[in-house]
Amino acid sequence: MKGVRLGDLQVLWIGLVLVALLAAFSILAPTTFPTSFNLLNLVSDAAILLLLATGMTYVIITAGIDLSVGGVLVFSAVAAAEVMDATGSLALGTLAALVTGLAWGVLNGVLIALGRIPALIVTLGTLGMSLGGALLLTGGVDLRAPTDLNLGLGLARWLGVPLIAWICAAITAALALVLAWTRFGRHTYAIGSNAEAARRGGVAVRRHLVKVYGLAGLLAGLAGHLSLAKYGITGVSAHSTDNLQAIAAVVIGGTSLFGGVGTVAGTVIGVFIPVVLQNGFQILGVRPFWQQVVVGAVLVAAVYVDQWRRRARDQ
Amino acid sequence: MKGVRLGDLQVLWIGLVLVALLAAFSILAPTTFPTSFNLLNLVSDAAILLLLATGMTYVIITAGIDLSVGGVLVFSAVAAAEVMDATGSLALGTLAALVTGLAWGVLNGVLIALGRIPALIVTLGTLGMSLGGALLLTGGVDLRAPTDLNLGLGLARWLGVPLIAWICAAITAALALVLAWTRFGRHTYAIGSNAEAARRGGVAVRRHLVKVYGLAGLLAGLAGHLSLAKYGITGVSAHSTDNLQAIAAVVIGGTSLFGGVGTVAGTVIGVFIPVVLQNGFQILGVRPFWQQVVVGAVLVAAVYVDQWRRRARDQ
Amino acid sequence: MAVPLIAARGIVKSYGQVEALRGADFTLRPGEVVALIGDNGAGKSTLAKILSGVERPDAGTVEVDGEPVAFGSAEEARGAGIETVYQDLALCADLSPAANFFLGRELLRPGLLGLLGVLDNAAMRRATREACERLGVRLASQTAPVSGLSGGQRQGVAVARAVTWARRAVFMDEPTAALGVVQTRRVLDLIRGVRDSGVSVVLISHNMQDVMAVSDRVEVLRLGRRVARFETARVSMEELVGAMTGALETRDGDGEPDGSGPGGRDGSGSGQGLGREGGV
Amino acid sequence: MAVPLIAARGIVKSYGQVEALRGADFTLRPGEVVALIGDNGAGKSTLAKILSGVERPDAGTVEVDGEPVAFGSAEEARGAGIETVYQDLALCADLSPAANFFLGRELLRPGLLGLLGVLDNAAMRRATREACERLGVRLASQTAPVSGLSGGQRQGVAVARAVTWARRAVFMDEPTAALGVVQTRRVLDLIRGVRDSGVSVVLISHNMQDVMAVSDRVEVLRLGRRVARFETARVSMEELVGAMTGALETRDGDGEPDGSGPGGRDGSGSGQGLGREGGV
Amino acid sequence: GQSGQSGGGGQTRVTLVQGLAGEEFYETMACGAKAKAKELGVALDVQGPQKFDPTLQTPIVNSVVASKPDAMLIAPTDVKAMIAPLTQAKQQGIKIILVDTVVEDPGIGLSRISTDNVKGGAAAAKALAEQIGDKGKALVISTDPGVSTVDARIKGFEQEIKASHPGITYLGVQYSHNDVGEASKIVNAALAKDPDLAGVFATNLNSATGAGSALQQAGKLGQVKMVGFDAGPAQVKQLKDGVVQALIAQLPGDIGAKGVEQAVAAVKGQQVTPSIPTDATIVTAQNVDQPEVQKILYKAGC
Ligand SMILES: Nc1ncnc2c1ncn2[C@@H]1O[C@H](COP(=O)(O)OP(=O)(O)OP(=O)(O)O)[C@@H](O)[C@H]1O
Ligand SMILES: Nc1ncnc2c1ncn2[C@@H]1O[C@H](COP(=O)(O)OP(=O)(O)OP(=O)(O)O)[C@@H](O)[C@H]1O
Ligand SMILES: O[C@@H]1[C@H](O)[C@H](O)OC[C@H]1O
Numbered sequence A, B: 001m002k003g004v005r006l007g008d009l010q011v012l013w014i015g016l017v018l019v020a021l022l023a024a025f026s027i028l029a030p031t032t033f034p035t036s037f038n039l040l041n042l043v044s045d046a047a048i049l050l051l052l053a054t055g056m057t058y059v060i061i062t063a064g065i066d067l068s069v070g071g072v073l074v075f076s077a078v079a080a081a082e083v084m085d086a087t088g089s090l091a092l093g094t095l096a097a098l099v100t101g102l103a104w105g106v107l108n109g110v111l112i113a114l115g116r117i118p119a120l121i122v123t124l125g126t127l128g129m130s131l132g133g134a135l136l137l138t139g140g141v142d143l144r145a146p147t148d149l150n151l152g153l154g155l156a157r158w159l160g161v162p163l164i165a166w167i168c169a170a171i172t173a174a175l176a177l178v179l180a181w182t183r184f185g186r187h188t189y190a191i192g193s194n195a196e197a198a199r200r201g202g203v204a205v206r207r208h209l210v211k212v213y214g215l216a217g218l219l220a221g222l223a224g225h226l227s228l229a230k231y232g233i234t235g236v237s238a239h240s241t242d243n244l245q246a247i248a249a250v251v252i253g254g255t256s257l258f259g260g261v262g263t264v265a266g267t268v269i270g271v272f273i274p275v276v277l278q279n280g281f282q283i284l285g286v287r288p289f290w291q292q293v294v295v296g297a298v299l300v301a302a303v304y305v306d307q308w309r310r311r312a313r314d315q
Numbered sequence C, D: 001m002a003v004p005l006i007a008a009r010g011i012v013k014s015y016g017q018v019e020a021l022r023g024a025d026f027t028l029r030p031g032e033v034v035a036l037i038g039d040n041g042a043g044k045s046t047l048a049k050i051l052s053g054v055e056r057p058d059a060g061t062v063e064v065d066g067e068p069v070a071f072g073s074a075e076e077a078r079g080a081g082i083e084t085v086y087q088d089l090a091l092c093a094d095l096s097p098a099a100n101f102f103l104g105r106e107l108l109r110p111g112l113l114g115l116l117g118v119l120d121n122a123a124m125r126r127a128t129r130e131a132c133e134r135l136g137v138r139l140a141s142q143t144a145p146v147s148g149l150s151g152g153q154r155q156g157v158a159v160a161r162a163v164t165w166a167r168r169a170v171f172m173d174e175p176t177a178a179l180g181v182v183q184t185r186r187v188l189d190l191i192r193g194v195r196d197s198g199v200s201v202v203l204i205s206h207n208m209q210d211v212m213a214v215s216d217r218v219e220v221l222r223l224g225r226r227v228a229r230f231e232t233a234r235v236s237m238e239e240l241v242g243a244m245t246g247a248l249e250t251r252d253g254d255g256e257p258d259g260s261g262p263g264g265r266d267g268s269g270s271g272q273g274l275g276r277e278g279g280v
Numbered sequence E: 001g002q003s004g005q006s007g008g009g010g011q012t013r014v015t016l017v018q019g020l021a022g023e024e025f026y027e028t029m030a031c032g033a034k035a036k037a038k039e040l041g042v043a044l045d046v047q048g049p050q051k052f053d054p055t056l057q058t059p060i061v062n063s064v065v066a067s068k069p070d071a072m073l074i075a076p077t078d079v080k081a082m083i084a085p086l087t088q089a090k091q092q093g094i095k096i097i098l099v100d101t102v103v104e105d106p107g108i109g110l111s112r113i114s115t116d117n118v119k120g121g122a123a124a125a126k127a128l129a130e131q132i133g134d135k136g137k138a139l140v141i142s143t144d145p146g147v148s149t150v151d152a153r154i155k156g157f158e159q160e161i162k163a164s165h166p167g168i169t170y171l172g173v174q175y176s177h178n179d180v181g182e183a184s185k186i187v188n189a190a191l192a193k194d195p196d197l198a199g200v201f202a203t204n205l206n207s208a209t210g211a212g213s214a215l216q217q218a219g220k221l222g223q224v225k226m227v228g229f230d231a232g233p234a235q236v237k238q239l240k241d242g243v244v245q246a247l248i249a250q251l252p253g254d255i256g257a258k259g260v261e262q263a264v265a266a267v268k269g270q271q272v273t274p275s276i277p278t279d280a281t282i283v284t285a286q287n288v289d290q291p292e293v294q295k296i297l298y299k300a301g302c
């Protein structure tokens, strides 16, 4: 499996870049950056994006794209908030978030796989629909989470690490294994590598695509619920760039936009590189506008180092 | 040339969708939608996006992507505003916008073609850099255009149509012809279709990519200048979704994200479909959030009709 | 005479303006090797794709075991025991040879892991290496993706795959085009072996030596139609070439308008072609 | 004896763990047809790509007209008059046959339009059709993209392109693999014609009949090294096959470890191989 | 730039977390804070999210807390959602001063410095009523609900309209997420829906800038009257151009400066003032050119 084998090496190089960044910030701000307080915050800020990016990894490996994740996240958070408000049950709220997320994902998958509409258009459409739908449900204003969710799941820790981070990490790890070691993962790679060959080989391409987009939607739904718990608010306007962030993480992690190659482990690193940069520069007190400039430049440099090392190895 | 030949047919179908939309809105709002006042507004709102989308068409046909256009637009507008402020010369301001746009584009091209970094990462990086840079130059607040630009080029009309619309239309038409009929266009298709084959065939692939991204940057620079003239402000925070809008227009117009096929004519229609939808629903008094939902749905439907007709023809 | 395993009649297939098949017929009987030959662009690959469920015909009927079928997908054809080596090989370039070999039929680990869908990569690699070696094709690395294989190695993987899984029939679209001398011999031997085990073989090839060496019958396509059928034992290479090019059909002549493809001609000539059948 | 047109010595090329070439030599003289043969995975295509500037060797020297060169790109090799038909054809599937035929050398309209870079599509289409027809390859449509061509039609376009533009040498990597009987004959004739016009030809092929019929000399690659050279007139097909498979090299034996590719063996055996040269 | 290491000795380190980076209100606040910090010999960092949103402000607060300044001035973007990260900051021993906006938890914020926003809202209502002759439809454009300041302005505006201006039809509030483009879109749509719209109250800077440019583009000048909170450069231009009839200018620079003073006092263990109201001034085309008014207009940078 190239996915696995090459993936490991990819992860190695880009992982070294991440380690170098962590080391650099630790040297520049030895008493503040490498503290458990800061690193835990960093992990828990990244955790929710990680869910979106993991789903996106599957989607991009099939040579697809999902622009709707941010909208689905918000929609699911709104659905959860309203259900919890109406029923008072946190469990029903969780369920509502998961079900609505899954439903949007399946809708994406059906339109893409059966309607054969480009994924970019479908998910751009559902992005507008889900965001607009969320705004309609709320009248355009953020809903708040019930206090017992916000102060419960939102603050809960296990072994000192936020429960939300554990949940996201566990799901990501499971999905990394599924991608690398199972038939479901194998078919995901095959479709992205050559959908026609997969079809001729007897892979149920359309059904599989519906599942992959459904998975991405489900993860976005869960992300919506966790974000509601963590921030206490549905965040109707804060998620318009989630899609780009998730896609960038996937690509930084070595997954090709043209499908067929990639790993979840790479994506994990791809999520953390921008988050670490942002956090490090904030800690160093770099002004916000400079941060944008520097993060952009370092991002390009990081991926350049990765590509360059990989090329050197290949030739 | 498939680009041209198939393109024509593509343009035919998706063009019919646009015509249908225009007809529908004209019937639903006969006294307000099909007025020259409204249609001219519509055209002039779309004109600047058209420039970005035309550059994006070239980029996507090479199987690339350019997320930086909105940032480059803003940066160029800021550069123009500052130069005009400092020198009092509108011509120097125009030059500044074009040169900075071109420079960002060439930087993209060099990093992508010579650094072999994925276009998504490079242009995400330059998006951050150019936006951050613009904010740094302005301290984060919008600069204003000199009054003689805002009231001159910004309001000028020729044959009743805004001069800005003429400029954008002329450039778009010229670039449509270049793509369809010249060696430059042919090499653009060849690279997107099979970069390795183009390279073996003696096409200077890297140099060509630098030119294509340079062109996209140049167009974004011009767009920045025109936008400064039209709106009178640099709009530092208003262009964060320009990239997605341009990409969507290109894809709606039948260009494949995987490169090798597409036309500028398709892109023109792809620019107008969402603009017409937005405008039409506003005129019909559809509530804003509903608009988002409906635009999303109609977009998917429009492209579906297009795909479906094309498939029917092929089989 | 037995019911044909596959009988196709009047198959028509157009791509836009180009008529690839213009009413083609084809018959495959159980346990025989039929060579399907014809000039470049005659429609051989298109016919093979239609009979293996990858493309749908615009018109015409396909019967399997005398029952009309309409394969909606390659899966259905494979369900009926029909495997295909496509001319373009249809491999996933990013996957390993073993992943391609077992694509759509992956082996799972025994026990709980298998229920979870966990792949048995070691077993798949082993089986793939063995199947390729039987053809004389050596793979330098079992884990490297197919994109790094030589042309012949790739073809070896595709041929080995089809032969391994076929239960009723194999379509082989120019299976030896990229293979070396030894590998080609082995594939020809394999074709005979497969036939002897009761699986029918359709061999599409431009190599008349191979066709003569291995086939029981020959069907000839020209410009999207079947124009002749022969028993291999009773035909000469010259006759085959003549039938393919149309040189033998004096009434049909070969004075076709310059540069016209299959779509460029009208419907004449098919009757004569069939009239030349080699008494099958 | 004339200075060789191309002389390559000790070419080494690895892809990751796989050693495709392990010190290969190769010579091409002006005006000759050399067949480059070898088993699947022997390294023929890799050598052809290195000599036509598409890949860079890890080690070894290439001389053209006795001068060392280091082609940095296919353009440079083409500048030196060397054209190539790649095994994977290297066509842009979305472009028309004519666009592919003239890729990188597009014809422009005369006059002002030409200065503006406007293409002369009509002239290019005409020239392409003529060149293809000379090979007996008919294209159903001149404007449809190459992705809609049959395997043989595609190969015809690639062969016609290389032959048209070559001034010093043409590498042909299995140029007739997908071609029909007639087209194959025409290509062989064309190879002779090209040679007679002073252009050298390197023919990579698994078809020993073709090799015998058209080549002046044969060079044999095995496991990434040149193991033998022959004058075609003085060699038999059995000898060629023996040299390719290693069966003839008794000292070398064919008791290689099972399943090992080119990368799986150590450096022995090359001396013996060269010792068997056919007295060139 | 400023090193993030807590120098152990000497200099007091303060960080200002804005509600939105680059908005002139917050930039002017930063200018006032910087000047005062210089005067007092305090090291000041400024951070702020790209959008006015608690989910974006939270990670910034977290990393500021990690860098362990002695005190933090913050304009929280939500009364509830910012409680959790600020509680964490408080637990780390960082002195918290709330500038402009506040959170619901009264235990957070040693000092709270802001305009009397209820009064400001009422003043806006009076000014608008006067402009539209006490009758017609009036709309409010705000940022987001759950932002203490603008909520108070809306409250003051609504109370005043209900109590003393029965001729005015109140159309309610629309929310722009403190985004100029959004605000402009909302007003466009409102004009399409209610062509007879008479007045608009925009509760803060970006809402007013966006609403003003929509009115300008629609050619509704003079027909629709507008009163806006804040006095950024774009708004002042709109005032002079006759797009807007009145602005309610706060004193963001003062808020910033007082915030730094309170922070330093808190760090030094001196007396802090729990609540400091600052002034607001009504700016109109008539008084805008007077020097004392010119002085309080917001700046793009310092
Ligand atoms: N997908 C397609 N789109 C357009 N035209 C096609 C397509 N597939 C096949 N054709 C056309 O149909 C005709 C028959 O093609 P086909 O591939 O079946 O020929 P073939 O007999 O297999 O030739 P070859 O011996 O060269 O492989 C050709 O003219 C080809 O151009
Ligand atoms: N891009 C690549 N990446 C990895 N391995 C490669 C690559 N190209 C070639 N190889 C390996 O190098 C060896 C030689 O390949 P090459 O294509 O040169 O063989 P060949 O002699 O042309 O074989 P064939 O007759 O099958 O075409 C093979 O083992 C192949 O797997
Ligand atoms: O007072 C603040 C100011 O109006 C700003 O523009 O927006 C947020 C408000 O809290």
Ligand SMILES: [Mg+2]
Binding pocket: C044, C045, C046, C087, C173, D150, D151, D152
């Ligand atoms: Mg074929």
Ligand SMILES: [Mg+2]
Binding pocket: C150, C151, C152, D044, D045, D046, D087, D173
């Ligand atoms: Mg080869």
